[in-house]
Amino acid sequence: MNxxxxxxxxxxxxxxxxxxxxxxxxxxxxxxxxxxFFANNVFSYALFTVFAIGGTLLTxxxxxxxAKGLTPVWFLIVFTFILxxxxxxxxxxxxxxxxxxxxxxxxxxxxxISLRFFLLILLTSLLTLTTTPIEITDxxxxxxxxxxxxxxxxxxxxxxxxISLRFIPTLLQETEKISNAQASRGVDFRTxxxxxxxxxxxxxxxxxxxxxxxxxxxxxxxxxxxxxxGGEGRTKLRELRVMKRDVAALxxxxxxxxxxxxxxxxx
Amino acid sequence: xxxxxxxxxxxxxxxxxxEHKALKDLSFHLPGGSFTAIVGHTGSGKSTLLQHLxxxxxxxxxxVRIGGHTLEPNKKPKQAKELRKQVGxxxxxxxxxxxxxxxxxxxxxxxRNFGVPEKEIHKRVEESAEAVGLDLSLLSRSxxxxxxxxxxxxxxxxxxxxxxxxxxxxxxxxxxxxxxxxEIMDMFHRLHKEQELTTILVTHSMEDALTYADHMxxxxxxxxxxxxxxxxxxxxxxxxxxxxxxxxxIFQFLQKVSERFGKTVVYEGEDIDRLAKQLADLAGERE
Numbered sequence: 001m002n003x004x005x006x007x008x009x010x011x012x013x014x015x016x017x018x019x020x021x022x023x024x025x026x027x028x029x030x031x032x033x034x035x036x037f038f039a040n041n042v043f044s045y046a047l048f049t050v051f052a053i054g055g056t057l058l059t060x061x062x063x064x065x066x067a068k069g070l071t072p073v074w075f076l077i078v079f080t081f082i083l084x085x086x087x088x089x090x091x092x093x094x095x096x097x098x099x100x101x102x103x104x105x106x107x108x109x110x111x112x113i114s115l116r117f118f119l120l121i122l123l124t125s126l127l128t129l130t131t132t133p134i135e136i137t138d139x140x141x142x143x144x145x146x147x148x149x150x151x152x153x154x155x156x157x158x159x160x161x162x163i164s165l166r167f168i169p170t171l172l173q174e175t176e177k178i179s180n181a182q183a184s185r186g187v188d189f190r191t192x193x194x195x196x197x198x199x200x201x202x203x204x205x206x207x208x209x210x211x212x213x214x215x216x217x218x219x220x221x222x223x224x225x226x227x228x229x230g231g232e233g234r235t236k237l238r239e240l241r242v243m244k245r246d247v248a249a250l251x252x253x254x255x256x257x258x259x260x261x262x263x264x265x266x267x
Numbered sequence: 268x269x270x271x272x273x274x275x276x277x278x279x280x281x282x283x284x285x286e287h288k289a290l291k292d293l294s295f296h297l298p299g300g301s302f303t304a305i306v307g308h309t310g311s312g313k314s315t316l317l318q319h320l321x322x323x324x325x326x327x328x329x330x331v332r333i334g335g336h337t338l339e340p341n342k343k344p345k346q347a348k349e350l351r352k353q354v355g356x357x358x359x360x361x362x363x364x365x366x367x368x369x370x371x372x373x374x375x376x377x378x379r380n381f382g383v384p385e386k387e388i389h390k391r392v393e394e395s396a397e398a399v400g401l402d403l404s405l406l407s408r409s410x411x412x413x414x415x416x417x418x419x420x421x422x423x424x425x426x427x428x429x430x431x432x433x434x435x436x437x438x439x440x441x442x443x444x445x446x447x448x449x450e451i452m453d454m455f456h457r458l459h460k461e462q463e464l465t466t467i468l469v470t471h472s473m474e475d476a477l478t479y480a481d482h483m484x485x486x487x488x489x490x491x492x493x494x495x496x497x498x499x500x501x502x503x504x505x506x507x508x509x510x511x512x513x514x515x516x517i518f519q520f521l522q523k524v525s526e527r528f529g530k531t532v533v534y535e536g537e538d539i540d541r542l543a544k545q546l547a548d549l550a551g552e553r554e
Contacts (some may be wrong), residue, residue, distance in 0.1 A: 181364040
């Protein structure tokens, strides 16, 4: 239905990135997001860029697919760039466009912030492109594990997360089915005055809620029938294990971050 | 209304790793007033085909003609609403589309959208409720209080109230009890005859295809695999088994008889009494 946005879509290519431990992937992304803000010169930015692009290449997901999926984000990136171009007033004046001076500092800052933004989106979208929702929740549960000591409902949170992720495609499908059925009964979702279009949503939302509630009830019943008792003493079919490749990725990442921290300008 | 598909291709999510060709080079012609059964294994493209019939999707290449309407790639049909008024689709589990406060309002939803005058609507609601065998006392109830079978009937009445010229049925009896199934199918067959509708039935029941349809289309992986009158298609049991389809029990039975008696009995749509007589003669010969 919605093939524009790839964030949240999993593409199975079974690359080395796919086979990595989800916890390591999440840790790397988490710290990448923090440390990219420490980069402040060409060399440190280059390091982060190479890391993100290299990671993307390793996933074997076609570039065209990723580029297409980032289409809605391109707009934001370009917008940020242009905004900085006109607002920042540092360095020397390069040119005048319609009487508005463009400073060299503005060009630099616009480029840097757009790049940072692009890298963040690219690397975070790699997580869902290469990791199944189940792996992500398993990873989250394991990473949040220590919080259990403070009576934090880690397992319940992970379960809620995996159920909602699991039902996103189902609900999308359901939405498409119902909207097809109502369109066949003469509802026009796409044209007409705004008020009419808002009213057209009711025949879509009511059946969607009805089926979502019914589904939730059935799921609860099925879980109970299979003896679900919460996280207490529950074991996993797929144990998460840190392998050599995970250690290697982690070391590589630490080297990249360390090199970036060493080479950044401290003046 | 005549329906013609000409070399229709349909591709989902083109140019992505999820690209999927749902229909491939599909051509056929259904004359107005015919009753066509479309069968095929899951994923053979039946549902995609249905969505072409009222312009919910347009072919990726090729063309579809329904009466005076033409669907072509990259060209928005001019009178989409008019087309949808003339082609009524009963989707799978149509009770999932109910949403109004009362049964009456829900049945009236379609006609109202298509601009049927208010005075006429009430008449049509009662007419179609009667046609599907709904008690008129239910009209003021909420559709969500009804049983599954009754909800199905309300949803079907909602499609009939628009008075389509082409009726498309996507497994209309799935999940009903055997008696309800027969009642609903008989009702569709009656309407087909009375109102001279062009009917298209997607079904997994070979028995229904044999009983009600005069034409049959077998799909496999988005391509046309076989086409013809059901009695002829079902003669080719082996070809059907290749695409995981069975033949109706009567054909299986006659094949066993043929094997046992060493003499071929061909079913050509005759009624059960004549067939029984034919078999009795056969048994008589042997004695």
